[in-house]
Amino acid sequence: MGCFHSKVARQPPGHEDPVVLASQTAFSVSEVEALYELFKMISSSVVDDGLISKEEFQLALFKNRKKENLFANRIFDLFDVKQKGVIDFGDFVRSLNVFHPNAPQEDKINFAFKLYDLDSTGFIERQEVKQMLIALLCESEMKLADETIEIILDKTFIEADVDQDGKIDKSEWQNFVSRNPSLLKIMTLPYLRDITTTFPSFVFNSEVDEIAT
C-alpha cells in the first residue's frame, strides 16, 4: 500500500505538491517528480527562479534563445494559464498532461483549436491561418507563391468551414479533425510515457516517503 506523507519546506515558491498534481492528471507521483527534474533544468537555464520565462522556453525548444517563433509563443501563452508571463510548475504539468498519450482526445482537440485561434475569438479565421502559413514559410526553407497559399487556404476552408462563413468554429474543427486525425499527432508526446527513465534523478529528490506507481 502506498502511503504519502509529504515532507515540508523543501519546495520553492510556485511548486505544487506532486501528490496533488498526480491526482489531477494522467501522471503518477513519480512521473510528476520526474517532470520536476525537467522543469528545474528549463527554469534555471537563464535565471534560476523556479519559473520558465519565454526566453527559457524558446531555449529549451530550439536550443537557441534568439529564435522568435509564432507557434512557440502561442504554446507558451497557452501553458501560461494564469497569464503571468511565466510558466510555474503547476502550469507545466497540467499543460503537458494534455499531451499525454492517455489524455482525452477532446482535450487535445480543444487545445489545438485554442492554439490556432490566434486572437482568441472562438473561431479560426482565414486570415489567422494565412498568418500561420506565412510564419511557417519564414521558419522553413519552403517557398510558396501567394497564389499557392490562397489555393491551399481555399481547399482547407472548403473542407473545414462547412457553413462557408469564412471561419472555423469549434464544432467544424471537431469534425475536420475527426476526418483528418493526423492533425492531432503534434498533440501527443510519447516521451511522457518514459519520463521517469529519462529523468531517473527524481528518485534522489523525491518529496514523498513512498512512491506508488
Added chain:
Amino acid sequence: VAPVTMNAFELISTSQGLNLSTLFEK
C-alpha cells in the same frame, strides 16, 4: 508530398515550434 496537396493545418503542424518533443532532449 508536395505542399499544395496538403491542407493548411497539415502544413502548419510541421512547424518546429510545435514540436514539443525537443523539450525532452537534454
